[in-house]
Amino acid sequence: MSGTTQKPTGAQKPTGVLVMSYGTPESLEGVEAYYTHIRRGNPPTAEQLEDLTDRYKTIVGGVFPLRENTNRQVEALQLTLDSIAGEGKYVCYQGLKHAAPYIEDGVAAMAADGIKEVVGIVLTPQYSAMSVGGYMKRAQEEADKRGISFVAVKEYHLHPELIDALSKRVQEGLSRFEDGAGANMLVLFSAHSLPAKVLEMKDPYQDQLLATSAAVAAAAGVQNWQFTWQSAGQTGQPWLGPDILETLEKLASEGVKRVLVTPVGFVSDHLEVLYDIDIEARKFAEERGIRLERIRMLNDDAQYMLAMADTVVKAVANEGADV
Ligand SMILES: CC1=C(CCC(=O)O)c2cc3nc(cc4[nH]c(cc5[nH]c(cc1n2)c(C)c5CCC(=O)O)c(CCC(=O)O)c4C)C(CCC(=O)O)=C3C
Ligand SMILES: [Fe+2]
Structure with missing residues (x-):
């Protein structure tokens, strides 16, 4: 017994989960x-x-299914939280960085529902001050304005369920090559580039991406792998490199014939995956005699949902322990 007395306050309000993504x-x-x-x-x-x-x-060929994908992820996370924590403990809301419902809208919707405690999590596993840090700052500011207590999940890039889910996708991808992980074959992990100035900020982004990649390679039994950047912007400033096209050029010159691209910073079927990898990088690779395959993205994969749900529940428990 803790010895503290708690006054009955009626039905306990659920904890809000602000599920954020780029939009x-x-x-x-x-x-x-x-x-x-x-x-x-x-x-x-x-x-x-x-x-x-x-x-x-x-x-998309004229129809726009991308948002439905995010909706399905949020619904699946809700069901997973219900099953591991019990119904009514957590309620998920969406908050997008660059589209409605914006991050602030999500927090406002929780305030309107009387929610007092919120956990924020982003649909990307690794932390950068320039990505996840930006989402969390906006959520925290809106929560402060509304008297809501806010806990940020910064990262979950080594969660065992995430690593296992990705390693299964890698194995499935490798099985598409006739002789599996045979000769002249390489697993190429990738993630969205950022302006190179993040390195001066001692940002954990790059280290976390490499840690996810190494853990997935180990779990999948893959020895021959590299990490590369993709989808850099054209801002006139340097971005983190090498870019995936440069890497493919180099691999081709080294005699690599088959590449399994494994995005580890994206979890969904985004433009950067469906266009930058599936169309642009694939064409570039084929022109250089490389067959390029890509893992199927996690989207609402059950193990990925479990990784997030478990991380949310632990974030709440840790917060309680600090008080
Ligand atoms: C680190 C990072 C992630 C991964 C982490 C996370 O998920 O947060 C990410 C994800 C995404 N980025 C996306 C889309 C875009 N990002 C752009 C531009 C930019 N991205 C940046 C960074 C990131 N972006 C940056 C520094 C810029 C420059 C402008 C700025 O300082 O913000 C542009 C402008 C045009 C262009 O550059 O192509 C677009 C259209 C979509 C959705 C696509 C879809 O609809 O499926 C997703 C998931
Ligand atoms: Fe982006």
């Missing part, structure tokens, strides 16, 4: 507003808009 447009018409938000209110040039719209058109 994706809802339609082709929505691309401009979305891009303008990413550019902090500066509308893209006509050329930039056309380029981005064309990339979306190519991957």
